Amino acid sequence: DTGVSQDPRHKITKRGQNVTFRCDPISEHNRLYWYRQTLGQGPEFLTYFQNEAQLEKSRLLSNRFSAERPKGSFSTLEIQRTEQGDSAMYLCASSLATAYSGANVLTFGAGSRLTVL
Amino acid sequence: GQQVMQIPQYQHVQEGEDFTTYCNSSTTLSNIQWYKQRPGGHPVFLIQLVKSGEVKKQKRLTFQFGEAKKNSSLHITATQTTDVGTYFCAGNKNTGFQKLVFGTGTRLLVSP
Numbered sequence: 725d726t727g728v729s730q731d732p733r734h735k736i737t738k739r740g741q742n743v744t745f746r747c748d749p750i751s752e753h754n755r756l757y758w759y760r761q762t763l764g765q766g767p768e769f770l771t772y773f774q775n776e777a778q779l780e781k782s783r784l785l786s787n788r789f790s791a792e793r794p795k796g797s798f799s800t801l802e803i804q805r806t807e808q809g810d811s812a813m814y815l816c817a818s819s820l821a822t823a824y825s826g827a828n829v830l831t832f833g834a835g836s837r838l839t840v841l
Numbered sequence: 842g843q844q845v846m847q848i849p850q851y852q853h854v855q856e857g858e859d860f861t862t863y864c865n866s867s868t869t870l871s872n873i874q875w876y877k878q879r880p881g882g883h884p885v886f887l888i889q890l891v892k893s894g895e896v897k898k899q900k901r902l903t904f905q906f907g908e909a910k911k912n913s914s915l916h917i918t919a920t921q922t923t924d925v926g927t928y929f930c931a932g933n934k935n936t937g938f939q940k941l942v943f944g945t946g947t948r949l950l951v952s953p
Contacts (some may be wrong), residue, residue, distance in 0.1 A: 757941075764927050766845075766943035767884065780940055789881060829874065830941060831884040 726777030728833035730816050736839045737806055744802045745836040756799050757830060758791055759815040760784070767815055772823065773799060806840045813837050843934050845944040853950040860920050862947035864930035866914040871917050871933050873906055873913045874941065879926040884943075920951045 729748040737743050749756050755774050759767035770789070771781045775796040785791075788806075793799040803810055813835040819828035844867040854860055864873070872891045873948055874886035890906035890913060897904045903916045913930055930944040 737898075745856070759943075764946075764948075766946045769942065771938055772940065829889060830876075830884075830921045834883050 728816055728831055730814075730836050732836055733834060734837045734839075735745060735773075736841065738841050740805055742797065742804045743838060744800050745814050745816075745838075747799045747801070747816030747818075747833060748829055748834040749798070749816070751797075753818035753820045753831070754796070755819045755821050756793055758799070758801050758818065759818040759832075761813045761815055761835070762811075764818060770801075771810050782831055803838075805840075806835070808840045811838055811840045843932070843942050844943050845930060846880050847928075847930060847944040848942065848943065849947055851950070854920050856922060856951050856953050857919050860917040860924070860949055862915050862928050862930075862949075864915075864932075865882045866880050866911045866932050866942075868934055869910050869938050871910075873910075874931045875904060875913075875931075875941055876929045876931060876943075877926050878929065878946075882926075884887055884929060917949075920949070922951050922953055924949060 731746045735743055744815040757772040760768045760770055769782050770785050771791050773793040776793050788804045791801045815835045816834050817830035817831050817832045821828045847864050874889045875887040877887055878884045888904050892908050893905045894908045901918045903915045905914045915928055917924055927946045929946045931941045
């Protein structure tokens with residue numbers, strides 16, 4: 725297993741276009757997270773899944789954003805009608821959570837950098 | 842909502858000097874984690890603190906969790922150029938509630 729993989733690494737798009745990012749987590753991990761990071765800021769939580777269930781969505785996630793994890797393995801994050809303000813690094817992370825672990829450690833992917841022109 | 846602030850935002854030190862970053866949460870945390878992000882890289886986990894007043898060391902790095910579980914610090918002794926990067930704290934508000942909120946980060950630059 726090579727860690728968390730994200731694709732594409734870079735995406736340049738015109739305003740108004742739709743984009744989709746894919747994340748392949750570490751295979752034995754059951755939780756998957758999406759964060760957004762802009763230059764000079766910390767990662768901002770967007771959403772997370774436990775297996776295929778989406779358990780939490782940030783208010784940052786407008787109705788133009790949707791995330792799925794259909795079979796509890798890989799996940800996609802789609803942004804519809806992109807705006808210049810969507811330009812950011814989209815980070816995916818995964819973790820293994822058990823009933824006995826009070827907190828879990830995130831392993832991040834390299835991220836997908838989105839530039840909206 | 843929960844906010845996690847870090848100070849300073851940026852620090853530039855000479856190699857061999859010490860460095861400390863402070864993390865403050867607006868709410869009590871069940872635990873706190875620290876991550877390091879190298880320039881152009883992604884956050885990488887360093888350590889997790891769970892108990893009130895807990896202190897953990899990793900070689901030249903010392904991490905502390907406050908008694909009230911609302912603040913934390915990371916101290917690096919005798920910095921090296923390999924310490925360059927941005928250090929983030931990240932907190933969980935509730936045990937079992939897994940939304941990890943990241944701090945604003947402290948960017949460290951070390952000159953040889």
